[in-house]
Amino acid sequence: MRRGAVTAALLLLMTGCATGPSLETRGEVTGSPGDSRHLVVGSAGFTESDLLAQMYALLLNQAGYTTSLITVANRELYEPALESGQIDVVPEYAATFADWLNAKVNGPDAPTVGSPDLDATMKALRRLATPRGLTVLAPGRAVDQNAFAVSASYAAKYHLKTLSDLGASGLKVRLAAGDECVRRPYCAPGLRKVYGIDITAVDPKGVGTTQAKQAVQSGQDQMVLTTTTDATLAEFDLVLLADDRHLQNADYVVPVVNRSRAGGPGPAEALGRLNEVLTTADLAAMNQQVDSWRRLPQDVARTYLEDKGLLK
Numbered sequence: 001m002r003r004g005a006v007t008a009a010l011l012l013l014m015t016g017c018a019t020g021p022s023l024e025t026r027g028e029v030t031g032s033p034g035d036s037r038h039l040v041v042g043s044a045g046f047t048e049s050d051l052l053a054q055m056y057a058l059l060l061n062q063a064g065y066t067t068s069l070i071t072v073a074n075r076e077l078y079e080p081a082l083e084s085g086q087i088d089v090v091p092e093y094a095a096t097f098a099d100w101l102n103a104k105v106n107g108p109d110a111p112t113v114g115s116p117d118l119d120a121t122m123k124a125l126r127r128l129a130t131p132r133g134l135t136v137l138a139p140g141r142a143v144d145q146n147a148f149a150v151s152a153s154y155a156a157k158y159h160l161k162t163l164s165d166l167g168a169s170g171l172k173v174r175l176a177a178g179d180e181c182v183r184r185p186y187c188a189p190g191l192r193k194v195y196g197i198d199i200t201a202v203d204p205k206g207v208g209t210t211q212a213k214q215a216v217q218s219g220q221d222q223m224v225l226t227t228t229t230d231a232t233l234a235e236f237d238l239v240l241l242a243d244d245r246h247l248q249n250a251d252y253v254v255p256v257v258n259r260s261r262a263g264g265p266g267p268a269e270a271l272g273r274l275n276e277v278l279t280t281a282d283l284a285a286m287n288q289q290v291d292s293w294r295r296l297p298q299d300v301a302r303t304y305l306e307d308k309g310l311l312k
Helices: 005-015 026-030 047-062 075-084 094-106 118-132 152-157 163-169 188-195 210-218 265-275 280-291 297-307
Strands: 038-043 066-071 089-093 134-136 146-151 172-177 198-204 223-227 238-241 253-258
Touching: 038 047, 038 075, 047 066, 047 089, 047 265, 047 280, 047 297, 075 094, 075 253, 089 094, 094 118, 094 253, 118 134, 118 253, 146 152, 146 210, 152 238, 163 188, 163 238, 172 188, 172 210, 188 198, 210 223, 210 238, 223 238, 253 265, 280 297
Parallel strands: 038 066, 038 089, 172 198, 172 223
Antiparallel strands: 089 253, 134 253, 146 223, 146 238
């Protein structure tokens, strides 16, 4: 269902309301939170998001909700659907989502609001999300920052250990990433501004996908956008370059819900149970089970929750 729902999800998002609350109704979004008994859980389509969405759905089911899952691999589509109530719950990353909303509200050139400071980032995120009818639940212990990897042979040839090393080298870099990397400050613009890396093009193969890693492994691209919880880099002979100037911010995992449908205490309590146990290392291990061992995300998610005593 998770993969098969992609087409239906895209159709839903393109034919339904995709702009969030109107100016006439924007004042209503801070009203009493709702508690719909059927909740649509969204995934952004990469392994970790799939795993988190599956765990969210299982925990909500146990709390008495019925759920369905859809995959929409583009924040530009699923965030408006979250505002309009076509999607009720999504796993997000605090700093990335704060900066994305800030750019949406204040324009692409607005100063970023995400930072390495989690408290400051969460305050900024909630300030931006609340007027759009969204409630940002408490972050847990798990953090997944964006990271950039190159082939081990490329790193050895040019003596690269950090992103600063790559910038100083003057090498031209074709970057395998999601298409949104062209605009997002932590990605191509940040690599240019903070590190002076000569990004010549963004190859839209997705974030940490097999195709993206293969493109770097083969030399078609020189660097790939992935994450710090990527457990398959060694399989493609890739190594991370250290983010030595701290381009990346406090990307702690946070559930974001549509306030009018899932803003009550029930979803917050159900999903908050995961915060108490889930760690960054746990995410990396689960990613490895899916990406390297070819286990299904729903099976890995269920086993994890059962092992942690969160599912009966």
